[in-house]
Amino acid sequence: MKNGRKTILEIKNMSISFKQYAEKKGTKQIDLPVIRDLSVTIKEGEMVAVVGSSGSGKSLLAHGVLGLLPYNGKMEGKISYCGKPLTPKKVEKLRGNEIVLVPQSVSYLDPLMKVGAQVRGGRKDAAAKERSRELFRRYGLEESVEDLYPFELSGGMARRVLICTALMKNPKLVIADEPTPGLHLEAARQTLSDFRAIADQGAGVLLITHDLELAMEVADRIVVFYAGTTIEEASADDFRQEDTLRHPYSRALHRAIPQNGFGYIEGTQPYVKDMPEGCPFGPRCEGFCEECQKDIPWVKSGNGYVRCIGSLEAGRMRA
């Protein structure tokens, strides 16, 4: 059904690194690689979820696409938008219009601008007023909230304001970075179904979350992120059962969701400074072997992709 649809966003072999001083008082600078070899594609009408634990690089992925990296960040790889390179100039022009970000932090709200004006992006026409009122009603925000400044909002209210801001536009691409924490269940459901509706109307949606269960409910495809790299990409359907997953970490994540018994994953995700050779999940993996310490390619597997030697071997044996 999704074949023949146009590609909205294509990220190919993205890497992001930060320049940092090697020692506290030293002058030597090093490049800290935080995202390595990341590829993700979003077609029109599609909602793709990027799932990963804290510190895996999810927000940086969003900021990289939107040209919002801090001054010491460096990005490599190719990003195209609707078939053409997404240059820094172009992204600056489209940001906030065709391409919208629902940021993870409410500190993205302008502290000196009243909420109403902010949601309407400076527009004063009747249609904009009507649309913003409608969104406020939908998200349970009273009309008087329009006249408040961001510091007068509660955390949950501020989140809802950010969502209204994104929905005001007619975006072709929405990048939502953890849009639901702090929202009560009903508002969280409303948010996700609104994003789903945006995708169903033909836009592309990239949903960033640490919540696999939530991603399975709304996304078409899920990309699992671990320590700055993608380890598996599969349809949301493949995530409904452990057997259809290809990577040991995705299987472990699957066992960890409440309905599957809160399975515990031994160990912690490595930080960039002590990344192991080869597979970043290697030290925590039951199937760890010498081969896992080499560079592991991102390969097609059925209707998805995986980065795992064990899974490749299994595939070879089945073939």
Ligand SMILES: Nc1ncnc2c1ncn2[C@@H]1O[C@H](COP(=O)(O)OP(=O)(O)OP(=O)(O)O)[C@@H](O)[C@H]1O
């Ligand atoms: N400006 C920076 N300089 C150096 N390292 C950074 C910088 N910004 C982020 N990082 C590092 O990059 C990694 C990824 O950060 P990122 O914010 O993308 O994680 P995340 O997956 O969004 O986490 P969370 O779920 O907590 O939001 C972290 O290890 C973080 O410490």
Ligand code: NI
């Ligand atoms: Ni984040």
